[in-house]
Amino acid sequence: xxxxxxxxxxxxxxxxxxxxxxxxxxxxxxxxxxxxxxxxxxxxxxxxxxxxxxxxxxxxxxxxxxxxxxxxxxxxxxxxxxxxxxxxxxxxxxxxxxxxxxxxxxxxxxxxxxxxxxxxxxxxxxxxxxxxxxxxxxxxxxxxxxxxxxxxxxxxxxxxxxxxxxxxxxxxxxxxxxxxxxxxxxxxxxxxxxxxxxxxxxxxxxxxxxxxxxxxxxxxxxxxxxxxxxxxxxxxxxxxxxxxxxxxxxxxxxxxxxxxxxxxxxxxxxxxxxxxxxxxxxxxxx
Amino acid sequence: xxxxxxxxxxxxxxxxxxxxxxxxxxxxxxxxxxxxxxxxxxxxxxxxxxxxxxxxxxxxxxxxxxxxxxxxxxxxxxxxxxxxxxxxxxxxxxxxxxxxxxxxxxxxxxxxxxxxxxxxxxxxxxxxxxxxxxxxxxxxxxxxxxxxxxxxxxxxxxxxxxxxxxxxxxxxxxxxxxxxxxxxxxxxxxxxxxxxxxxxxxxxxxxxxxxxxxxxxxxxxxxxxxxxxxxxxxxxxxxxxxxxxxxxxxxxxxxxxxxxxxxxxxxxxxxxxxxxxxxxxxxxxxxxxxxxxxxxxxx
Numbered sequence: 001x002x003x004x005x006x007x008x009x010x011x012x013x014x015x016x017x018x019x020x021x022x023x024x025x026x027x028x029x030x031x032x033x034x035x036x037x038x039x040x041x042x043x044x045x046x047x048x049x050x051x052x053x054x055x056x057x058x059x060x061x062x063x064x065x066x067x068x069x070x071x072x073x074x075x076x077x078x079x080x081x082x083x084x085x086x087x088x089x090x091x092x093x094x095x096x097x098x099x100x101x102x103x104x105x106x107x108x109x110x111x112x113x114x115x116x117x118x119x120x121x122x123x124x125x126x127x128x129x130x131x132x133x134x135x136x137x138x139x140x141x142x143x144x145x146x147x148x149x150x151x152x153x154x155x156x157x158x159x160x161x162x163x164x165x166x167x168x169x170x171x172x173x174x175x176x177x178x179x180x181x182x183x184x185x186x187x188x189x190x191x192x193x194x195x196x197x198x199x200x201x202x203x204x205x206x207x208x209x210x211x212x213x214x215x216x217x218x219x220x221x222x223x224x225x226x227x228x229x230x231x232x233x234x235x236x237x238x239x240x241x242x243x244x245x246x247x248x249x250x251x252x253x254x255x256x257x258x259x260x261x262x263x264x265x266x267x268x269x270x271x272x273x274x275x276x277x278x279x280x281x282x283x284x285x286x
Numbered sequence: 287x288x289x290x291x292x293x294x295x296x297x298x299x300x301x302x303x304x305x306x307x308x309x310x311x312x313x314x315x316x317x318x319x320x321x322x323x324x325x326x327x328x329x330x331x332x333x334x335x336x337x338x339x340x341x342x343x344x345x346x347x348x349x350x351x352x353x354x355x356x357x358x359x360x361x362x363x364x365x366x367x368x369x370x371x372x373x374x375x376x377x378x379x380x381x382x383x384x385x386x387x388x389x390x391x392x393x394x395x396x397x398x399x400x401x402x403x404x405x406x407x408x409x410x411x412x413x414x415x416x417x418x419x420x421x422x423x424x425x426x427x428x429x430x431x432x433x434x435x436x437x438x439x440x441x442x443x444x445x446x447x448x449x450x451x452x453x454x455x456x457x458x459x460x461x462x463x464x465x466x467x468x469x470x471x472x473x474x475x476x477x478x479x480x481x482x483x484x485x486x487x488x489x490x491x492x493x494x495x496x497x498x499x500x501x502x503x504x505x506x507x508x509x510x511x512x513x514x515x516x517x518x519x520x521x522x523x524x525x526x527x528x529x530x531x532x533x534x535x536x537x538x539x540x541x542x543x544x545x546x547x548x549x550x551x552x553x554x555x556x557x558x559x560x561x562x563x564x565x566x567x568x569x570x571x572x573x574x575x576x577x578x579x580x581x582x583x584x585x
Contacts, residue, residue: 232550239538239545246538250531253548257520257527264520264564267534267546269513269578283545283574286567 019089024054024105024128031171032121036114046085047077050112054125056132057084057104059092060140068143070101072129072183076153076192079110079122079206086276087152095150101142105129107158110207119207119220120169126162127181128170134179148185148231153244153273154203156191157222159183160252163233164225186233189275190241193248195221200244226255233263238271238284305373305385308337310413317405317452318389318397332395335406337413338365338385340373341421349424350580351382353410353464357434357473360403360487361392368433371558379573382423386410388439391488400488400501401450407443408462409451415460427580429466429512433556434525435484437472440464441503441533444512466579467514468572470556471522474529476502481525507536515545515575517568519552545575 030053041050060066073095075087082088084106092102107125110118126149134144151159163186170181195204195217208216218224233256237249246267253265268275271284279285311334316322321332341347354376356369363369365385373383388406391399407430415425432440444467451462473484476498489497499505514537518530527548534546552565560566 234550239543247535250535250538254528254531257531262520262550264550265546265548269543269545269575283571283578286571286574 019092019104020058020060022056022058022103022132024056024125024132029172030054031124031169032116034114034116038112038114043081046083048082048084048106049080049109051082051106051108052114054108054129055106056129057089057092057106058140059089059096059102059104061096061099061101063141065099066101066141067099068141069099069146069148070103070133070137070140070142071095071148071150071187072126072133073102073104074107074126074149074151074155074158075104076151076155076190077109078200078202079154079157080202081109082106083152087155090276091150091152101140103129103133122158122207123161123165124169124171126158127168128172130162130181130183131170131172131176131179135176144179146184148187149183150187150189151191152189152275154192154200154207156188157193157203157207159186159188160191160193160222160225160233161220163231164222164227166229182229183231185231188233188235188249188252190237190244190273191235191248191252192244193222193252198245198247198251200248223251223255226252226259226261228259228261230256230259230261233261235263235265236275237265237267238273238275239267239269240271241273243273305370306339306341308339308384308413309334310337310410311335312453312457315453317450318402320395320397323397333389333393335389335410336387337410338370338373338387339421340370340377340383340385342377342380342382344422346380347382347422348380348580349422350380350427350429350576351384351414351418351421351423352376352429352431352468353407353414354383354385355388355407355430355432355436355439356385357432357436358390359481359483360390360435360438361483362390363387364433368436368557372431372433375558375569379576381576382421384410384414403439403488404442404446405450405452407439408449409453411443411462411464412451412453412457412460416457425460427465429468429576429579430464431468431470432472433470434554435473435481435487437469438474438484438488438503440467440469441472441474441506441514444514445503445506445508447510463510464512466512466576468575469514469516469530469533471518471525471554472516472529472533473525474503474533479526479528479532481529504532504536507533507540507542509540509542511537511540511542513543513579515572516547517556517572518546518548519554519556519565520548520550521552522554524554545571547571 088104137144418425516530
């Protein structure tokens with residue numbers, strides 16, 4: 001009897017938990033996998049270094065307060081780990097207070113031994129995630145045409161990739177092909193953009209390897225990918241960011257202006273590489 | 287009796303106006319004026335640069351003050367909407383404000399037209415610092431706010447270390463460089479992204495590329511440039527947002543501290559009342575930035 005109560009309680013807790021975990025890929029459809037069995041590795045609290053498959057954590061506002069808009073949050077971590085709490089859950093909770101549904105994406109890292117072609121693993125996962133949310137939008141009462149992305153640091157690089165790369169790398173068939181992989185808007189926080197002069201070296205070597213060719217660097221420097229079709233984008237950066245130079249955001253915004261993409265750029269004097277939901281500097285907290 | 291009362295009231299009004307008009311050039315010392323130089327005064331009076339002082343109540347007054355430089359493409363001064371309104375708003379933050387009406391390069395009284403606005407703002411800075419005690423403000427916390435072409439003049443005075451005022455005596459030791467600058471949709475570049483009207487008014491129609499480089503203020507930024515915050519709208523069709531971006535890039539290169547805020551909409555206008563909800567934030571951002579500058583001064 002006690003056991004039954006316990007089981008019931010656990011299932012209730014699962015049902016009512018603040019966030020719900022969703023597998024992005026249907027069983028057996030995840031591309032670019034060698035089929036290895038990997039453990040989830042968390043090197044320290046809030047910092048995952050390895051996952052088996054892409055996963056979304058859904059954060060939904062109360063039905064009465066829920067708007068049509070939703071955002072997929074792409075955590076950073078230099079393409080080496082996922083800061084899913086600080087760069088993910090924290091933003092999700094804040095968006096919920098605005099009535100916006102949020103989904104935190106834990107994507108396969110290019111450092112995973114399971115990937116056949118490492119540099120497209122993260123892109124495949126975010127593309128499939130955008131499709132997944134659009135496909136299931138109705139069930140959450142959100143609009144499939146108001147799905148944005150919010151990326152921090154290397155997650156900003158991935159957000160810019162999915163904003164600009166029109167090739168569908170998901171290999172999904174059937175009715176999945178109806179859904180666009182391009183988000184409706186993007187928010188970039190201290191994003192990695194350039195992989196050349198102003199590169200965050202760690203992100204580059206994790207994504208492209210130590211000796212990336214000039215061509216590869218140019219291809220993955222996402223300011224070069226901006227076109228008139230890039231979705232509206234807002235960028236935030238701190239001028240004193242020692243990890244990802246502020247020029248990353250400036251180069252992307254300049255490309256947006258050139259291609260008449262609507263958006264905004266906010267650069268604060270302080271905040272370093274830590275613009276988050278609660279900030280030390282009152283100005284940056286805006 | 288009635289007349290006396292009337293006179294008294296008039297007198298009170300003149301004593302306590304919201305703003306006080308100051309002729310800040312010492313009498314007869316305004317340089318670069320044909321009339322003053324020819325000494326044929328009396329027949330003709332030279333139009334002088336002026337400051338309008340807006341002071342918060344003493345109990346709320348901070349040490350910080352700002353000289354507001356109105357825009358108008360160097361051919362007119364949009365002092366009411368652009369400047370007086372901002373001055374009143376600054377007063378609500380406890381910051382003293384002085385609106386500068388500078389001589390325009392289009393004035394026929396000028397001997398060398400492109401230096402007159404700079405001479406006026408340089409002298410205004412000296413004047414406010416010299417008289418800081420009387421207003422109980424600090425001579426080392428005097429900033430500038432410039433809108434549009436006024437932003438160009440604000441960056442000129444921020445970066446040109448040569449003193450063009452020709453003022454002598456105890457005036458000489460007072461610096462002409464402001465302690466900080468706020469630029470609202472500023473004219474910066476006189477090349478690719480120029481506001482042609484401003485350039486023509488300041489430098490004339492057929493200007494050499496050397497002169498263009500010299501007056502494109504992103505080229506004048508150094509590590510000595512004071513901390514600067516820039517605000518622009520992406521859809522500004524008069525002065526492209528690239529003007530602010532180029533200046534901020536130069537600041538970052540020279541490790542000048544500052545902030546850059548570009549809003550998607552708003553056109554060529556930042557004022558105290560905005561139609562656009564997002565743009566309303568500029569005041570909060572600007573106030574918080576000024577506060578952060580103030581805190582640094584106290585450290």
